[in-house]
Amino acid sequence: MSTHTTPRAARTPQAAEIPAARKRAYAPARGQRARRPRQFTSKAAVHAVLVVFALYTLMPLTWLVIASTKNYRDLFATNPFALGDLNLVANLQALFAYNDGIYARWLGNTVLYTVVGSLLSTLISVACGYAFDKYRFRGKEKLFGLILVGILVPATVTTLPLYLLFSEVGLTNTYWAVLVPSLVNPFGVYLARVFSEGYVPGEVLEAARMDGAGELRTFRSVSLPMLAPGFMTIFLFSFTASWNNFYGALMMLSDEQLYPVNLGLYAWMKNVYQQPELYPLVIIGALVAVVPLILAFLGLQRFWRSGLTAGAVK
Amino acid sequence: MAVPLTTPAKSRTPAARAGGNRRNERGAAALFMVPFFVLFALVTLAPIGYAAYMSLYREQSSGLGFGGTERLFVGLGNFTETLADERFLASFGHIALYCAVYIPVMIGAALGLALLVDSALTRAKRFFQIAYYLPHAVPGLIASLIWLYLYTPGLSPLTDTLATLGSDWNFFGKDEAFFSIVNVSAWQWIGYNMIIFYAGLQAIPRETLEAATVDGAGAWRTALQVKIPMIRSTVVLTLLFTIVGAIQLFDAPKLIQLRAAELGTDWSPTMYIFAQAFENRDYGQAAAASLLLAVVAGVLSYVVTKLGNRWKAA
Numbered sequence: 001m002s003t004h005t006t007p008r009a010a011r012t013p014q015a016a017e018i019p020a021a022r023k024r025a026y027a028p029a030r031g032q033r034a035r036r037p038r039q040f041t042s043k044a045a046v047h048a049v050l051v052v053f054a055l056y057t058l059m060p061l062t063w064l065v066i067a068s069t070k071n072y073r074d075l076f077a078t079n080p081f082a083l084g085d086l087n088l089v090a091n092l093q094a095l096f097a098y099n100d101g102i103y104a105r106w107l108g109n110t111v112l113y114t115v116v117g118s119l120l121s122t123l124i125s126v127a128c129g130y131a132f133d134k135y136r137f138r139g140k141e142k143l144f145g146l147i148l149v150g151i152l153v154p155a156t157v158t159t160l161p162l163y164l165l166f167s168e169v170g171l172t173n174t175y176w177a178v179l180v181p182s183l184v185n186p187f188g189v190y191l192a193r194v195f196s197e198g199y200v201p202g203e204v205l206e207a208a209r210m211d212g213a214g215e216l217r218t219f220r221s222v223s224l225p226m227l228a229p230g231f232m233t234i235f236l237f238s239f240t241a242s243w244n245n246f247y248g249a250l251m252m253l254s255d256e257q258l259y260p261v262n263l264g265l266y267a268w269m270k271n272v273y274q275q276p277e278l279y280p281l282v283i284i285g286a287l288v289a290v291v292p293l294i295l296a297f298l299g300l301q302r303f304w305r306s307g308l309t310a311g312a313v314k
Numbered sequence: 315m316a317v318p319l320t321t322p323a324k325s326r327t328p329a330a331r332a333g334g335n336r337r338n339e340r341g342a343a344a345l346f347m348v349p350f351f352v353l354f355a356l357v358t359l360a361p362i363g364y365a366a367y368m369s370l371y372r373e374q375s376s377g378l379g380f381g382g383t384e385r386l387f388v389g390l391g392n393f394t395e396t397l398a399d400e401r402f403l404a405s406f407g408h409i410a411l412y413c414a415v416y417i418p419v420m421i422g423a424a425l426g427l428a429l430l431v432d433s434a435l436t437r438a439k440r441f442f443q444i445a446y447y448l449p450h451a452v453p454g455l456i457a458s459l460i461w462l463y464l465y466t467p468g469l470s471p472l473t474d475t476l477a478t479l480g481s482d483w484n485f486f487g488k489d490e491a492f493f494s495i496v497n498v499s500a501w502q503w504i505g506y507n508m509i510i511f512y513a514g515l516q517a518i519p520r521e522t523l524e525a526a527t528v529d530g531a532g533a534w535r536t537a538l539q540v541k542i543p544m545i546r547s548t549v550v551l552t553l554l555f556t557i558v559g560a561i562q563l564f565d566a567p568k569l570i571q572l573r574a575a576e577l578g579t580d581w582s583p584t585m586y587i588f589a590q591a592f593e594n595r596d597y598g599q600a601a602a603a604s605l606l607l608a609v610v611a612g613v614l615s616y617v618v619t620k621l622g623n624r625w626k627a628a
Binding site: 042043046047049050053054056057058060061063064067075076079080081124125127128130131132135136137143146148149150151152153154156157158160161162163164165168180181183184186189215216219243244246247250251262263265266269270279282283286289290293294296297298301 | 358433459504597607
C-alpha cells in the first residue's frame with residue numbers, strides 16, 4: 001500500500017548522516033512541497049476516475065440486489081434504484097415453489113457439475129502433472145506435447161463434435177454429457193507439473209520411498225499436501241470454467257431436470273414474453289446463484305491472486 | 315527421521331536399485347496418468363476424429379422424405395461450402411470488428427486503472443481491486459442476463475436516464491446491439507485484466523522507480539516510459555488471450571440476440587456452428603465449421619504460447 005512512500009521516509013535518517021545524500025534526497029522533497037496544491041487536485045482527480053469505474057462495476061450487482069426485493073408490478077413501476085415494498089422473501093418463496101421447485105434441482109445440478117466436477121478434474125490433473133514432473137519414462141516429452149496441443153484447442157470447438165459423438169452412443173441429455181467433458185483440463189496438467197517442480201523436492205520423495213512408502217501412498221500423504229496451494233489454484237481454474245460453461249450445457253441437455261442454473265435461467269428468459277411472471281424469478285434466481293460465488297470469491301482471494309498470475313505467466 | 319533409514323538402502327548395489335525403481339516408476343507413472351489420458355482421448359481426440367469423419371458426409375432425406383435419411387459421401391464439399399458461406403465469413407467479420415472496438419477499450423481501461431491504483435496518490439487500493447474484480451465472479455451467462463435486463467426499457471435505470479437526456483439510444487437496435495455486447499465483455503474483463511496488470515506493476519523493482527524519480531521523471535513520465543514498458547509482455551499476452559477468447563464468443567451475443575433479433579442467430583462463429591447443427595440440422599457442415607474454427611483457434615493459441623515463451627526466456 002505505502003510502498004511508494006516508504007523509501008522516501010526511510011531515506012530521511014540516512015540523509016541526516018551523509019551530507020551528499022542529503023542534498024539529493026532533499027531536492028525532490030522540496031519539489032513535493034511546492035506542488036502540494038497541485039497534488040491535492042490530482043489526488044482528487046485520480047480518485048474520481050477510480051470511483052466512477054467502481055460505480056460501473058458495482059451498479060449492475062446493486063441493481064440486481066434491489067430488483068430482487070421487488071414484485072412484478074414494482075419492477076416496472078418504481079424507480080430502479082429505489083426500494084419499493086420489500087418482497088425479497090416472497091420472491092424467494094416464489095422462486096423455489098415455481099414448477100415444483102425446479103430451481104432447487106438446478107442448484108443441486110450446478111453443485112454437481114461445478115464442485116464435484118472440479119474436484120475430480122483437479123485430482124486427475126494434479127496426479128498427471130505430478131507424474132510428468134517426478135517420473136522418468138520414454139516418450140515423456142512427446143506425451144507432454146499432446147497436453148500442450150490440448151491447451152491450444154479450446155473446449156468450445158470440440159463441443160459440437162463431442163455432442164455428435166455422444167448422440168451416437170446415446171450419452172447426450174445425461175449428467176455424464178456435462179460432467180465428463182469438464183473433467184479434462186490440460187492446462188491444469190501443465191500447471192500441476194509446474195507446481196510439482198516448485199513445491200515437491202525430489203529428496204522428500206526419495207526419503208518417503210526409503211521409508212518404504214509405496215508410490216500411491218507417497219503421493220497421497222506426502223506430495224498432495226505439499227501441492228495444496230497448487231491444487232487450490234487449479235481447482236479454482238476448473239471451477240470458473242465449469243460455472244461459465246453455458247455453451248456445452250445448452251448443446252448437451254434438453255431435459256430441464258438436468259439443467260444447471262445458468263441454462264435454467266436462460267430457458268426462463270426465453271419465455272418471459274409469454275410468461276411475464278418469470279421476470280422477477282429470473283432476477284431473484286440470478287441473485288441466488290451469484291451470492292455464493294461472490295462470497296466464495298471474497299473468502300478465497302489469496303488463491304485467486306496466485307491463479308491469476310500463474311495464468312498470466314503461462 | 316528419514317535420514318538414518320536412507321543409509322542401509324544406499325548400501326545396495328546402485329544398478330539393482332535403479333532398475334527396481336525404474337520399473338516401479340513406470341508403473342506409478344502409468345497409474346497417475348491413465349485417468350487423464352483416457353478422458354482426454356474420449357473428450358478431445360475422439361470428437362476431433364469423429365468430426366473429421368462426419369464432415370465428409372451429408373445427411374439427405376431420400377425420395378420424398380418418407381424413407382428417412384441417408385448419408386452421402388461429399389468429400390471436402392462441406393468445407394468448401396462452409397468457406398463459401400457468407401454467413402460463416404460474416405461471423406468472423408463480426409468478431410474482427412468486435413476486437414477492433416473492444417480490445418483498445420478494455421486494454422486501455424485496464425492499464426489506466428492499474429496505473430492509477432498503483433500510483434502513490436491512491437488510497438483504499440484494496441477496495442478498488444475487489445470492486446473491479448467482482449464482475450469476474452459472476453458467471454458469463456448471468457452477467458449477460460443482468461445486462462439484458464439493464465438494457466430493457468421500462469426495467470432499466472439506464473434507458474430511463476437516457477430518455478430524460480433526450481437520447482433515443484436503443485440497446486437492442488441494429489447498430490447499437492453490437493455495443494451492448496462489447497459492454498458486457500468490458501464489464502466482465504476490465505477488472506480481471508486490471509488485476510493482472512497491477513500484479514505486474516507491483517513486481518517492478520522499487521529501485522527502478524526511485525531511479526526514475528531521482529532523475530526527475532514525474533508521475534506521468536514514469537508511468538509511460540518506465541512502468542508500461544516493463545509490463546509490456548504481460549499486456550501483449552493479455553491481448554492475445556483476449557483474441558483467442560473473442561473467437562469463441564457465445565454467451566453475450568446469444569442472449570442479447572433474444573431481444574435484438576437483427577443480430578441473427580449466427581452472429582459469431584460459435585453461434586454459426588450452433589445454428590447449423592440445431593436449426594438447420596446440417597451436422598456435416600457444423601462439423602466442418604467446428605474443425606475450421608479449431609484450426610483458427612489452435613494457430614492463434616500457438617502464436618500466444620510461442621510469444622509467451624520467448625518473453626519468458628528474454
